[in-house]
Amino acid sequence: NAGVTQTPKFQVLKTGQSMTLQCAQDMNHEYMSWYRQDPGMGLRLIHYSVGAGITDQGEVPNGYNVSRSTTEDFPLRLLSAAPSQTSVYFCASSRGQRSYNEQFFGPGTRLTVL
Amino acid sequence: KQEVTQIPAALSVPEGENLVLNCSFTDSAIYNLQWFRQDPGKGLTSLLLIQSSQREQTSGRLNASLDKSSGRSTLYIAASQPGDSATYLCAVDRGGSNYKLTFGKGTLLTVNP
Numbered sequence: 001n002a003g004v005t006q007t008p009k010f011q012v013l014k015t016g017q018s019m020t021l022q023c024a025q026d027m028n029h030e031y032m033s034w035y036r037q038d039p040g041m042g043l044r045l046i047h048y049s050v051g052a053g054i055t056d057q058g059e060v061p062n063g064y065n066v067s068r069s070t071t072e073d074f075p076l077r078l079l080s081a082a083p084s085q086t087s088v089y090f091c092a093s094s095r096g097q098r099s100y101n102e103q104f105f106g107p108g109t110r111l112t113v114l
Numbered sequence: 115k116q117e118v119t120q121i122p123a124a125l126s127v128p129e130g131e132n133l134v135l136n137c138s139f140t141d142s143a144i145y146n147l148q149w150f151r152q153d154p155g156k157g158l159t160s161l162l163l164i165q166s167s168q169r170e171q172t173s174g175r176l177n178a179s180l181d182k183s184s185g186r187s188t189l190y191i192a193a194s195q196p197g198d199s200a201t202y203l204c205a206v207d208r209g210g211s212n213y214k215l216t217f218g219k220g221t222l223l224t225v226n227p
Contacts, residue, residue: 035217041117042203042218042219042220043203043205044217049213058214092158101163101171102160103158103205103215104160105150105157105159105160107156107157108155108156108157
């Protein structure tokens with residue numbers, strides 16, 4: 001199994017540009033989520049999905065959109081990038097059963113917005 | 115609002131030393147607590163997950179304990195090695211109708227040869 005994969009690994013955008021961060025998992029996990037990691041702030045939840053067709057907001061959802069059309073994929077879209085969105089983005093997945101929800105993380109995407 | 119604090123923020127120890135990392139959380143109503151390791155420029159790797167009904171979990175040289183009533187968890191690393199150098203994060207499942215993790219800011223561990 002490849003686990004959780006993310007593309008691209010690095011990205012530089014100009015303010016106002018849009019892009020999609022890709023995330024895929026091959027473990028048939030129901031739950032997927034997106035976090036951003038900033039120095040001194042820790043990891044913060046952006047959006048999450050408990051299954052195909054179901055998404056919800058996390059702590060810091062503004063400026064980001066998600067959709068979940070398949071179990072495997074959970075892309076994160078930046079509609080109009082801002083310098084405040086410069087961060088490292090991590091995608092994670094886990095099985096649906098709550099008490100055993102070990103999280104598996106992807107390697108991250110480092111995004112810089114100029 | 116759940117808040118997770120990790121102390122110390124950084125720790126440097128000589129190889130072979132036993133050490134303890136601390137994690138505290140403000141809301142004791144949690145489903146589980148998870149410890150992660152993060153190497154520089156990498157993603158997070160799950161080390162141990164403790165369910166709310168458990169007191170501790172062990173994996174090799176790692177032992178994690180959980181005291182829900184006091185809002186504390188510790189990660190004990192025995193006989194530390196230079197390869198243990200990394201940032202260690204704890205995260206709690208805050209409970210409620212949806213599954214969400216709240217992370218601490220981590221402890222940067224350096225094990226010196």
